[in-house]
Amino acid sequence: MRVADLLALPVCAQARVVVPGVDLTREVRLAHVVDVPDAQRWVRPDILLLTTGLSWPREPGALTRLGEDLARHRPAAVVLAVPHFFPAFPPEVAGALAARGIPALELPWDVPFAAVVQSAHEFILRAQAGVLERSEAIHRALTRAALSGSLADVAATLSAQLGRPAALLDAGGHALTPGPAPDPTAARQALERPGSGPRPLAGGTLVPVLLRGSREGGVWVEGAGDLEVRSAEHAATVAALLLLAQRDLEVREARLGYAFVDTLLEGRFSADSTAQERARRLGFDPAGSYRVALLVLDAPLPLSPEGFARRERAAGRVREVLTSLGAAPLVSVSLNHVWFLLPERVSPGQVWAWARLGWEAEDGDPSPGGMVYGRARSGADGVAQGRAEVLTLAAYARPGELRSYAEVLVPRALSGDRDAQADLVGSLLSPLRAARGGEALITTVRALCDTGFAQSEAAARLGIHGNTLRYRMDRVETLTGRPLDDPATRSLWWLALQLDALTA
Structure with a gap:
C-alpha cells in the first residue's frame, strides 16, 4: 500500500496533505495509533503513524526536535487529528518531516482512527492476498x-x-x-x-x-x-x-556416448541394424571419414579427485566445441586421456584454438594438456585403425601444444618405430611406385640425394639431359606434394631412401 492509496480510501476522503511535493509513493506496511510521550520510540520504518498530538510538546523548538526525531525513524506518513489539541498540523513538525520527503496529513477529528486502521489493514491484506494469488x-x-x-x-x-x-x-x-x-x-x-x-x-x-x-x-x-x-x-x-x-541428462548422454565411442575405438562396432540406428542417433556416420584425436592431460596417474574433475571439465569443453562446430560430440575418457572423433571437414587447429580459449576463460589455464591427432580414415574400421595410430603419438603430446601424425613421424621413425618407418617410406615412395616410370623417378631422387642435389652432377650420373632431370623432378613434386628445393623435404627423402634400402 502507498500513501496515495491511503488518501484514495473513502475514510480518508477529507484528509489533507500539509506540505505539497512530498513523496506519496512511500509504502505503508502497518497503521499504528501512538498517543504516548516519546512517540518516536514506537515508530518503525513504513508505519503509518496516527496521533491526536495529546503528548506532543507545545514549544516551537521542542516541536522541531520531535519532527526530526520522527523523521529519523522513517514512518510512511504522520496523520494528526485536528482540531482539538492542535488547531492545525504544527508547521515545525510538518517541515521536519517534509525535509525527509515524509508526508504530514491532517485528518478531521470526527473521523475515527479505528476506521482508518481497519480500512488500511484491509487494503494491505487484500493486496497481499492478491500478490500471493x-x-x-x-x-x-x-x-x-x-x-x-x-x-x-x-x-x-x-x-x-x-x-x-x-x-x-x-x-x-x-x-x-x-x-x-x-x-x-x-x-x-x-x-x-x-x-x-x-x-x-x-x-x-x-x-x-x-x-x-x-x-x-x-x-x-x-x-x-x-x-x-x-x-x-x-x-x-x-x-x-x-x-x-x-546436467543429469548430459551426464547420462555422456556416459552413453563414452560407451559407443569406446566400441568404435576398440574395433567392436557391428554392422547390424541396431548398431547402425544407435550410431545415427549419436551422430556417427559409418560411411564418413574421421580423424581420431587425443587430449593427454597434464595430470599424474592414478588420478586424484581433482584430476578426475579436471578430466570431466576437459571432456565437457571438447563436447561444447564439437557441438558449436556442427560436429557430433563423440567423446570418451580413460585414465588421463580424452578421446574424440573429428569429421574430416573439421579442422583440428580450430578445435584446439576454441578449446584453449574456453579453458583459459574458465580456469585461467590455456590448456590442461597436449593434443595429438591422426590421419583421416573412413568408417568404423578406420576409427579403430586411427586409435592404434594415435596411441603411438601419445608419448609426443606436450602440454599446451597441438601435434599431428605427420609432425611426429620422423622422431618416431628415428626412435626405431617400425610402423612409423614404413609410413615415412610409403608416404614418399608409394606415389612414385604407383606411377608409370616410377622406378626411374626413384632412381633420380636417389642420385640427387647422393650428389647433394647438384643437378648437373646428378644428370651426368644418370646419363640424361638436364631438361629430362628437371622434368622428372617436377613429376616427383607433383606426385608427393613436396617441393624438392625445401631442405626438410630433402632430409626426408634421404631418410626414406635409407630406410627403404634396409628393408629391401
Missing part, C-alpha cells in the same frame, strides 16, 4: 514452462506474467535468454555478493540460482515489489531444477 499462478505457469526444457521459455513466461522485462543470467552475469538484461559486469558483482536472497540491480531484482550449493547464475526482473521478488524467487527455483535435470 498471482505469485501462485505465476509459479504454476513457470513450472509448465519448465516442461519444455528451455531456460528461454522460463524467462519469457516470467516476463509475460509480470508484464515486465526478465532475463536468466549465467554466473558471469551474461544473459542466457534474449531481451533486455542488466550490464554483465554489474550483474556479476551483484551475484558475487554473499547470501542467497534477492538483491537490487538496474531498477529491478536479481535472485541467485543455486545448484547443489554452487551459484550458477541468477534471475533478473524489472521492478522490486513483492510480486516481482516472489516471482523471481519462483523462477530461480524452477531454473535450478531445470539446470539440474539438464
Whole structure:
C-alpha cells in the first residue's frame, strides 16, 4: 500500500496533505495509533503513524526536535487529528518531516482512527492476498514452462506474467535468454555478493540460482515489489531444477556416448541394424571419414579427485566445441586421456584454438594438456585403425601444444618405430611406385640425394639431359606434394631412401 492509496480510501476522503511535493509513493506496511510521550520510540520504518498530538510538546523548538526525531525513524506518513489539541498540523513538525520527503496529513477529528486502521489493514491484506494469488499462478505457469526444457521459455513466461522485462543470467552475469538484461559486469558483482536472497540491480531484482550449493547464475526482473521478488524467487527455483535435470541428462548422454565411442575405438562396432540406428542417433556416420584425436592431460596417474574433475571439465569443453562446430560430440575418457572423433571437414587447429580459449576463460589455464591427432580414415574400421595410430603419438603430446601424425613421424621413425618407418617410406615412395616410370623417378631422387642435389652432377650420373632431370623432378613434386628445393623435404627423402634400402 502507498500513501496515495491511503488518501484514495473513502475514510480518508477529507484528509489533507500539509506540505505539497512530498513523496506519496512511500509504502505503508502497518497503521499504528501512538498517543504516548516519546512517540518516536514506537515508530518503525513504513508505519503509518496516527496521533491526536495529546503528548506532543507545545514549544516551537521542542516541536522541531520531535519532527526530526520522527523523521529519523522513517514512518510512511504522520496523520494528526485536528482540531482539538492542535488547531492545525504544527508547521515545525510538518517541515521536519517534509525535509525527509515524509508526508504530514491532517485528518478531521470526527473521523475515527479505528476506521482508518481497519480500512488500511484491509487494503494491505487484500493486496497481499492478491500478490500471493498471482505469485501462485505465476509459479504454476513457470513450472509448465519448465516442461519444455528451455531456460528461454522460463524467462519469457516470467516476463509475460509480470508484464515486465526478465532475463536468466549465467554466473558471469551474461544473459542466457534474449531481451533486455542488466550490464554483465554489474550483474556479476551483484551475484558475487554473499547470501542467497534477492538483491537490487538496474531498477529491478536479481535472485541467485543455486545448484547443489554452487551459484550458477541468477534471475533478473524489472521492478522490486513483492510480486516481482516472489516471482523471481519462483523462477530461480524452477531454473535450478531445470539446470539440474539438464546436467543429469548430459551426464547420462555422456556416459552413453563414452560407451559407443569406446566400441568404435576398440574395433567392436557391428554392422547390424541396431548398431547402425544407435550410431545415427549419436551422430556417427559409418560411411564418413574421421580423424581420431587425443587430449593427454597434464595430470599424474592414478588420478586424484581433482584430476578426475579436471578430466570431466576437459571432456565437457571438447563436447561444447564439437557441438558449436556442427560436429557430433563423440567423446570418451580413460585414465588421463580424452578421446574424440573429428569429421574430416573439421579442422583440428580450430578445435584446439576454441578449446584453449574456453579453458583459459574458465580456469585461467590455456590448456590442461597436449593434443595429438591422426590421419583421416573412413568408417568404423578406420576409427579403430586411427586409435592404434594415435596411441603411438601419445608419448609426443606436450602440454599446451597441438601435434599431428605427420609432425611426429620422423622422431618416431628415428626412435626405431617400425610402423612409423614404413609410413615415412610409403608416404614418399608409394606415389612414385604407383606411377608409370616410377622406378626411374626413384632412381633420380636417389642420385640427387647422393650428389647433394647438384643437378648437373646428378644428370651426368644418370646419363640424361638436364631438361629430362628437371622434368622428372617436377613429376616427383607433383606426385608427393613436396617441393624438392625445401631442405626438410630433402632430409626426408634421404631418410626414406635409407630406410627403404634396409628393408629391401
